[in-house]
Amino acid sequence: MNELHSLLVSWGMYRGNSFLAKKDKWGHQETVKIVQDTEFVKLREDCAKIGTAKSDAKTIEKTLLLYKKLEDAYRQTKCTAAETKAGLSKVTVSSGLVSKVMLGTVGCLPLMIMRKKHSEA
Numbered sequence: 298m299n300e301l302h303s304l305l306v307s308w309g310m311y312r313g314n315s316f317l318a319k320k321d322k323w324g325h326q327e328t329v330k331i332v333q334d335t336e337f338v339k340l341r342e343d344c345a346k347i348g349t350a351k352s353d354a355k356t357i358e359k360t361l362l363l364y365k366k367l368e369d370a371y372r373q374t375k376c377t378a379a380e381t382k383a384g385l386s387k388v389t390v391s392s393g394l395v396s397k398v399m400l401g402t403v404g405c406l407p408l409m410i411m412r413k414k415h416s417e418a
Contacts, residue, residue, distance in 0.1 A: 301325050304401040310394055317394070327370040332402045337363050344405035360405055367395045 302325060311317050331337070340363065343356040371390040400406055 308397050328367055331366050331370055340403045364395055367398055
């Protein structure tokens with residue numbers, strides 16, 4: 298969790314009005330649980346083989362599923378009292394945040410996977 302927090306800080310994800318700026322490293326607990334799930338443990342190896350393996354379709358599906366699960370986990374993050382008072386009922390999750398979490402944890406960018414998927418269609 299410390300490593301993910303440090304990585305996101307170094308990439309500027311805690312600045313300005315980002316919802317992460319109001320959170321501490323414990324805001325990533327659910328994210329870390331998802332990435333460590335047995336379903337995604339081999340994803341780093343599988344993503345490295347994209348384009349060379351017969352299991353590309355499965356890897357693409359798994360990568361997009363991880364993206365969705367991480368996005369949903371961050372969406373479930375509770376708003377601060379000030380945000381609620383300002384009329385916000387849920388946090389806004391950027392694709393940049395989820396992509397950086399994926400790159401830092403499993404070494405795979407969803408954009409690469411999506412491009413490959415669309416080029417095959």
